[in-house]
Amino acid sequence: MPFPSAPDDDDDFRKDALLASERSGDNAPALSISEISAQLKRTVEDRFGFVRVRGELSGVKRAASGHLYMALKDESARLDGVMWRGNAQRLGFLPEDGVEVIATGKLTTYPGRSNYQLVVERMEIAGEGALLALLAKTKARLEAEGLFDPRRKRPLPFLPRTIGVVTSPTGAVIRDILHRLSDRFPCHVVVWPVLVQGQGAAAQVAAAVRGFSELPEGGPIPRPDVVIVARGGGSIEDLWGFNEEVVVRAIAASTIPVISAVGHETDTTLADFAADLRAPTPTAAAEIAVPVRAELAAQVAELQARRGRAMARMLGHARERLESRGQRLPAPEALLQPQAQRLDDLADRLRRALLHRTEIASGVLARHGGALRPALLTHRLERERERLAARRLRPEALLQRIDHARSRIDALDRLRRSLDPEAPLQRGYVLVTDRGGHVVKDRATAAQRADLTLKFADGTLAVTTATGTAGAEPAPPVPTAPTAPRAPARARPTAGDDQPKLL
Structure with missing residues (x-):
């Protein structure tokens, strides 16, 4: 089947064509x-x-x-x-x-x-109505987070040493605050300059509040005790920077108490709800921040006067009570009269007792003094002198006692040498002991012991009775307790010894 031929340029455009075609001079070419x-x-x-x-x-x-x-x-x-x-x-x-x-x-x-x-x-x-609607919506959202909760608000310090002010450095607000502080109670003021309206104002105010909170204690810049966020009056559009969420959150997160003084008394911003205290005007914020020094001085003077009056009144009452109680006490003379009478009585008794004792002592002295005659004292002195001469030590008596003690010591030494068990070893005898160190005296006892020790004059030798062989190594010598020499008995004095004892 033959393919259809393409239409000639002279042919009319056929709508049922299968292939797209473009003719020369076509004013609607296909676009991508x-x-x-x-x-x-x-x-x-x-x-x-x-x-x-x-x-x-x-x-x-x-x-x-x-x-x-x-x-x-x-x-x-x-x-x-x-x-x-x-x-x-x-x-x-x-x-x-x-x-x-x-x-x-x-x-x-x-x-x-x-x-x-x-x-x-x-x-x-779009219009103030839309702005107010946005404000209400933001307020409801932040309030739901608890940023406006009254329980989180902190009390202001009674007398701050340093006050931080967040405001424009060129406006009338800072001059009003400084003037009011100078009138009431001059103190140190640190100003953090910021824009208070327009583009970027909210970010600068929030950064200033956070910056005061981040200042260290004792740093080169004193850390404020209270911060005032201030601005003059204006429209809702002018004050809108203090309704921004970043400012509200910075004030709520501040570690320093914050006073909000934005606008006039009728102006309200979200910063007022987040601050610890709202002041109707910047001047009122300065009045709230510090007390009046003159009033404090007057109050101190009044307290001093009250203290003086209270002390005088207390002393007066004490004096009256003392006088009242003193009137109930008896006279001092009446309290001392019985004691004075008793003293006189005792003094008189003492004088009579001394005289009586003196008389008795005189009688005793006279009685004993009669017995003290010089001849009697001389006789007693001669008798004691004779007794002392009879008790003097003689050398012959001491030498006799020393010879007697030496002879006793020599006899004991000869007895010691004769009783020494090792003395016969020097003459060829042997001392036989068992394992426990006991002396074996007969053959029957030696036959019952397995191991014996033979002690010679020059050492010991271990033997075994079962085999009859001597040990390879000599047994260690059996220690024997040395016999302590007996002390010589003290010679008793004989009947003929007329040496007297001193003690």
């Missing part, structure tokens, strides 16, 4: 997907290069790269949006779902998903 996507992208960006749209945020998500992805929607439509990292970092608020905003940017397409999106360059909250 990338080409038509690029044309569509240029068309949309040229037509909508600058737009401002109003809508409610939905699906807000911040990527790890810092880019912010979201969707803007109203009652009947939805528009995807993206905000690159540089613009997202300059946002003056924290985007959340449900917040109505006005976004400024340009429309573009995303060929990867065949959709279009808004590249947001600037985003603002």
Whole structure:
């Protein structure tokens, strides 16, 4: 079957053709997907290069790269949006779902998903109502975390030595605070300069509060005892930096008591709820932070006066009680009269007793003095002298006792030598002992002992009775207890010994 031939250039275009064909001069050439996507992208960006749209945020998500992805929607439509990292970092608020905003940017397409999106360059909250709604939503969320719990608030120090102030260094607020502190109670003030509104204000305020808490004790910069976060009055948009979550969390986490003095008395920010105390104005914060020195001096003077009056009153009462009790006591003369009378009585008795004892002693002395005659004393002295001469030591008596003791010692020494068991060994005798060191005196006893020791004058020899052979090694000598010589008996004096004893 033959294949159909291609149509000629003059033939009409057939709609039921199987193969696509292009004729010369055709004004609708086939485009690739990338080409038509690029044309569509240029068309949309040229037509909508600058737009401002109003809508409610939905699906807000911040990527790890810092880019912010979201969707803007109203009652009947939805528009995807993206905000690159540089613009997202300059946002003056924290985007959340449900917040109505006005976004400024340009429309573009995303060929990867065949959709279009808004590249947001600037985003603002759509009106004060939307701002208040965002504020209420943030407040409810932080309150649920317990950051506004009154139980976590700390008392302020009564008399701080150093006060830290977080505010703008060029505004009227710092001058008002310093002036009020100088009037009430001058103290050391450390100012941490920050922006109080606009882009980056919230981050600087939070960093200042954390910086005061991180100051070490005794460092080059004194650590404050209390911190004042202050700003003058303004609109809700001007004060919005103190509603940011980063500021609220920094104040709640501060280790130093914080006084919030943002705006006027009618202005309220989330920083006021997180602080330990809210002051209606910055000037009021300075008044709350320190007492009045003049009032303290007057109070001290009043306390001193009260102390003096109390001491005088107490002394007066004590004096009255002493006088009252003293009146009930008897007179000193009445207390001492019986004792004085007794003293006189005892003194008189003592004098009479001494005279009586003197008379008795005189009689005794006279009685014994009559018996003391010189002739009697001389006779007794001569008699004692004769007894002393009779008791003097004579050399002949001592030499006689020494000779008697020497003869007794010689007799004992001869007896010792005759009784020495080892003396016969020198003459050729042998001493036989068993294993226990007992002397074997007869043959029958020696036959019953297996091991014997023969002691000669020059050593010992071990033998065995069963084999009749001598031991290979001489047995060690059996120790014998030395016989202690008996002390010579003291010679008794004979009847003819007339040597007297001294004692």
